[in-house]
Amino acid sequence: MLNVTFHGVRGSTPCHGPETAKYGGNTSCVAVQAEGQRPLLLDMGTGLRYFGKNFLATSPTPLDAVALVTHLHWDHIQGLPFFAPILQDGARLEVFGPVQEDGSSFASAVQNAIKQPTFPVGLHDLRGKFQFHDVADSVISIDGYQIISRLVPHIGPTVGYRIEFGGASIAYISDHQQPYDGSFAVPDGVRELVEGVDLLIHDAQYTMEEFADKAHWGHCTAEFAVGIGLACRAKRVALYHHDPDRTDDQLDATRACSASAGMEVFVAREGVTIAL
């Protein structure tokens, strides 16, 4: 069985206040836990900090986890320097992420993002140990999980992941550029990630009206996310990477309009765990 917990469901930048309190204001981070395996952390946005707090409150041993990172935009890595478990002796984090456009490694890109003057210390000043791996269109062997990554259209090198364990499957596509004309074409790599999965977690940043103004900003509509799920016969779709301006009332209304899609569609919400 796989337990999937949403720790951060926003895109772009965190948000807070009474209008967004129900679905939550932290940026992208989902934890996947299979019994007897290391936890998989999908992206390291500000939601990672809350996974870390819970981990420290419940685990008697230092962190030993795997992070699958889609890309380097702030909303996907900003939780890392505030991830308390990695400040402990004996902690270990194995991190997978996309090789960069100039051929440089994901490791060097993260090291360049987390250092002075934008952060007081560098990654190597933290007490835990990191092990980095580059991915593109890759097959990844980790513990008992079967994982593939595929490049996904966005802005800059970006991947999505498909994770299988014990007959359960998840596709994670946090940021996905919808075709500029608003059409619903499914790239081959995306189809490989999503075909027949139990749960698709997918970018749903914009309304149709917003997409008309922001077609080149790297994201897609909730309708496109549902269309990808239907085209690839996903069983459930979690609408994810909500715009920071999207209110709880608007997200509630999104759920209502998606119910007729003939597939279970729900709006991802911080703190919710799904068992697969």
Ligand SMILES: [Zn+2]
């Ligand atoms: Zn993002």
Ligand SMILES: [Zn+2]
């Ligand atoms: Zn992005």
